[in-house]
Amino acid sequence: MNVVPFTRPIISQAKRAAIDTEEGESKLEMSRTAAVVMLVISTALVAICAELLVDAIPHMAENSDVSQAFIGLIILPIVGNAAEHVTAVTVATKNKMDLAIGVAVGSSIQIALFVTPLVVLLGWILGREMTLFFNIFETISLFVTAFVINFLILDGRSNYLEGALLIASYVIIAVAAFFYPDSAAQSELGGSIGTEVYRRFVTG
Incomplete structure (x- = not known):
């Protein structure tokens, strides 16, 4: 009885890198709670930056061309x-x-x-x-x-x-x-x- 040795399919390095990338991306997931918290923090920071920017516009318009x-x-x-x-x-x-x-x-x-x-x-x-x-x-x-x-x-x-x-x-x-x-x-x-x-x- 001849035993056929198990051989792994030959995969190119580019294809293997693409598979590893897809597996890595599929594992990177954010929970709903973390997403909501991140959204609230980002919105608050954007509001603060917008307030500072709006306060600086009149001074900039008066002292520049x-x-x-x-x-x-x-x-x-x-x-x-x-x-x-x-x-x-x-x-x-x-x-x-x-x-x-x-x-x-x-x-x-x-x-x-x-x-x-x-x-x-x-x-x-x-x-x-x-x-x-x-x-x-x-x-x-x-x-x-x-x-x-x-x-x-x-x-x-x-x-x-x-x-x-x-x-x-x-x-x-x-x-x-x-x-x-x-x-x-x-x-x-x-x-x-x-x-x-x-x-x-x-x-x-």
Whole structure:
């Protein structure tokens, strides 16, 4: 009787490393209690950082040439949505563009349709004068952004040229926001122009 020796199947090193990685990832699980505690701690830390950041914005706007429009449109979204940016880039590198677009566009929709009206309602409850009034620059920026995004993702495809167009649009809005005057400067500019037009009209 011939005994056939037991032979292990030959597995390449790359496949073995992938199997070990999957086994290691499957073992790394967080309990529900730990996840909730981590979420509460992270939310509290984010709230503290946001409070410190908001308190520092007026001082920064007064002692620098950076306008409030640039701070609100460029600096705060980059800092506040850093985690979402990392998530979108990570899933995009894994060739999951639908998920990357969902993360990026979904965040903007959430801010525009949920967070902003909720903040205005909370402002009314707390006695703060807050409205949904946007100046002409903010309105045009919002309209152009929504139009460009809708036009580019309508066909469900993307390429490097469309990505370059999006980056160029973002840079244009950022430059315009950097040189956009604040409310006080707008009032002074409008008042001086209006006075000059009135003087010329009266004097003929």
